[in-house]
Amino acid sequence: MKFEKIPNISVDCVVFGYDTITKSLNVLVMKRYLESETGSEVLVDDYVLTGYHVYENETLDDSATRVLKELTGLTNQYKKQFKAFGDPDRLTNEKDLPWIKNEGFNLRTITIAYYFLLKTEEVDLKNSAHQKKWFPVKDLPELGFDHRHIILEAYEDLKIKCLAEPVIFELLPDKFTINEVQDLYQSILGIEFDNRNFRRKLINKKYIIAIDEKQVGVSKKPSQLYMFSKDIYKKIFQKNYLISI
Missing domain, CATH: 3.90.79.10 (Nucleoside Triphosphate Pyrophosphohydrolase)
Structure with a gap:
């Protein structure tokens, strides 16, 4: 039709x-x-x-x-x-x-x-x-x-x-480094973040999961890889939403 x-x-x-x-x-x-x-x-x-x-x-x-x-x-x-x-x-x-x-x-x-x-x-x-x-x-x-x-x-x-x-995290690979997250935020917002503060805040988020893998194919020391958990984020959001009400 x-x-x-x-x-x-x-x-x-x-x-x-x-x-x-x-x-x-x-x-x-x-x-x-x-x-x-x-x-x-x-x-x-x-x-x-x-x-x-x-x-x-x-x-x-x-x-x-x-x-x-x-x-x-x-x-x-x-x-x-x-x-x-x-x-x-x-x-x-x-x-x-x-x-x-x-x-x-x-x-x-x-x-x-x-x-x-x-x-x-x-x-x-x-x-x-x-x-x-x-x-x-x-x-x-x-x-x-x-x-x-x-x-x-x-x-x-x-x-x-x-x-x-x-x-x-919709724009990043499924497995990413903290530096890649920071670079993306800086690219979008056009501002610079303090590396140490940004890293501390991000890895403290429960929905950012460290995995048992590191970067491959890099000339410098490979960085730890992480993943974003939508399920954990949704649970935290729902909980916080109920608390805020």
Whole structure:
């Protein structure tokens, strides 16, 4: 059965990934390219977020999950709906109009924005119909529509979220070092932490579990590896929640 799309409601997905080598918080975007009918002129050449119209039979969450799966092949990733963007002029930039015309988009489209957190190594950049690429949040390419604004809004929301909940572990490998956790926090928040204080506070968290393994393949002294326990975190959260009430 074919379902109709809602012509003026879409979802846009900001996909965050963290590169533990470059210590950079990155965003996954798609190449957008359009030539004139004769091929003599390049009309559009930039990047955009992945997004699409909502189908009539879908919830907004279902739409966002579908869009992410089409882009990355992944499902069940951490996602958050963080804002709606409905400026009447959000799609009317002169450089976007040829693309709008070619795709038959409604100029008065309202988009519901989500962000996803995942590990960069989980995304295969080669085997896909999409020309996708990671860019550091702090060094974005030329972007279409209002997508730079959407990314920066998502980034600000993530900063707040990571101070209240341990969502950053969605961006790290399953086994990590304390230094990798600190590097990620510093990358997101743009601030430096005292190494000793950060280590002491983190290893005292009951949901940070030291495992009987150390780093391999490193030139320096290998560091202790840890894992994040969602189950322990949920139990502590529920207990504290009840106490606070």
